[in-house]
Amino acid sequence: xxxxxxxxxxxxxxxxxxxSMDFTSIPGTYDDLLIKISARNTGNFGxxxxxxRFSFNGSNANMTFRQLYGTGSAAGSNSxxxxxxxxxxxxxxxxxxxxxxxxxxxxxxxxxxxxxxGDSVEENNATAAFAALVAGLWSQTxxxxxxxxxxxxxxxxxYSSATLYGIKKS
Amino acid sequence: xxKTYEPIATTxxxxxxxxxxxxxxxxxxxxxxxxxxxxLSNNANSSVVFQVNGDTGSNYSVTRLQGDGTTTESSRSxxxxxxxxxxxxxxxxxxxxxxxxILFNMxxxxxxxxxxxxxxxxxxxxxxxxAAVSLWRSTxxxxxxxxxxxxxxIxxGTIVTLYGIKAA
Numbered sequence: 001x002x003x004x005x006x007x008x009x010x011x012x013x014x015x016x017x018x019x020s021m022d023f024t025s026i027p028g029t030y031d032d033l034l035i036k037i038s039a040r041n042t043g044n045f046g047x048x049x050x051x052x053r054f055s056f057n058g059s060n061a062n063m064t065f066r067q068l069y070g071t072g073s074a075a076g077s078n079s080x081x082x083x084x085x086x087x088x089x090x091x092x093x094x095x096x097x098x099x100x101x102x103x104x105x106x107x108x109x110x111x112x113x114x115x116x117x118g119d120s121v122e123e124n125n126a127t128a129a130f131a132a133l134v135a136g137l138w139s140q141t142x143x144x145x146x147x148x149x150x151x152x153x154x155x156x157x158x159y160s161s162a163t164l165y166g167i168k169k170s
Numbered sequence: 171x172x173k174t175y176e177p178i179a180t181t182x183x184x185x186x187x188x189x190x191x192x193x194x195x196x197x198x199x200x201x202x203x204x205x206x207x208x209x210l211s212n213n214a215n216s217s218v219v220f221q222v223n224g225d226t227g228s229n230y231s232v233t234r235l236q237g238d239g240t241t242t243e244s245s246r247s248x249x250x251x252x253x254x255x256x257x258x259x260x261x262x263x264x265x266x267x268x269x270x271x272i273l274f275n276m277x278x279x280x281x282x283x284x285x286x287x288x289x290x291x292x293x294x295x296x297x298x299x300x301a302a303v304s305l306w307r308s309t310x311x312x313x314x315x316x317x318x319x320x321x322x323x324i325x326x327g328t329i330v331t332l333y334g335i336k337a338a
Contacts (some may be wrong), residue, residue: 004175004176004177004333005174005175031329031331032205064295064296065295066237066238066239066293066294066295066296066297066298066299067237067239067299068235068236068237068242068298068299068300069237075237075242076237076242077237077238077239077240077241077242077298077299078237078239078240079239079240079295104205104271104273105271106205106206106207106269106271106329107207107269107329112268112269112327113266113268113269115207115268115269115270115271115293115295116271116293117271117272117273117291117293119291133237133291133293133299133300133301134293134299135270135271135292135293135294135295135298135299136293136295137268137295137296139266139268167205167333168177169177169180169205169329169331169333170177170180
């Protein structure tokens with residue numbers, strides 16, 4: 001019987017950091033994709049600017065999002081274009097602490113526009129720490145064959161990691 | 171080795187329907203994850219709800235947290251006739267006919283000692299994003315799940331899959 005939940009690939013950032021974590025040549029044989037990320041930004045740009053930014057098939061054009069977030073003292077909601085999916089710990093947060101992020105992409109190889117569900121948190125031993133729920137839309141009907149997990153500003157710190165899983169519904 | 175994460179059933183709509191129902195859900199797993207790729211016909215302005223085991227009584231309660239891109243909202247409903255499946259009270263689908271991903275967890279669904287809790291995450295990049303917790307006040311094991319919109323029908327192309335997750 002085929003395995004339902006399969007690790008396709010994983011990336012771990014080495015010494016010196018990395019501008020992105022990338023998955024290429026993603027097979028179209030699964031139904032959904034799930035990416036699990038643990039990440040920290042090498043810089044200190046604040047939660048708004050330190051976050052992850054996704055591209056599919058080499059492009060972040062035609063992306064829109066809607067977000068619900070909490071800061072530890074307030075909640076807010078915003079929307080826009082581009083793909084600012086997710087909170088990442090940076091140099092302004094507790095040392096040696098990495099944010100966590102899940103991104104679920106159903107029907108990634110289908111012929112419809114691609115909708116995504118993202119949940120992310122950063123943690124910080126202080127009064128402010130961000131958590132966010134994100135709904136994203138990539139208005140392209142092409143199958144997703146590559147994913148670039150970029151960063152808004154700065155770079156990914158050593159030990160940041162991302163794992164891509166394929167999920168089959170039968 | 172037993173499988174930890176196993177597809178139980180999947181439905182892909184080839185025509186619009188009033189609801190999607192899964193029956194005879196076997197109780198051999200620990201939790202169930204329902205993954206939906208869903209839109210409603212005619213861009214209906216509606217959230218999606220659920221009932222289990224055919225219970226249409228006022229035995230559900232819901233707490234919602236959602237944002238529409240401008241404002242945030244949290245709300246509660248008690249003693250109601252359904253739980254929240256779409257993760258918020260906002261619309262599932264948009265005018266361009268895009269599908270919305272919904273992740274719906276039924277924890278400890280086959281336990282016969284506890285009331286049942288559910289966690290839903292809903293996403294619509296055109297309308298909003300949110301999470302909802304639902305409670306079904308019954309200790310019965312869950313054997314069926316009915317998913318339906320408050321208004322309108324579930325559209326062609328919608329895919330809903332149940333995965334069973336085993337703790338050991």
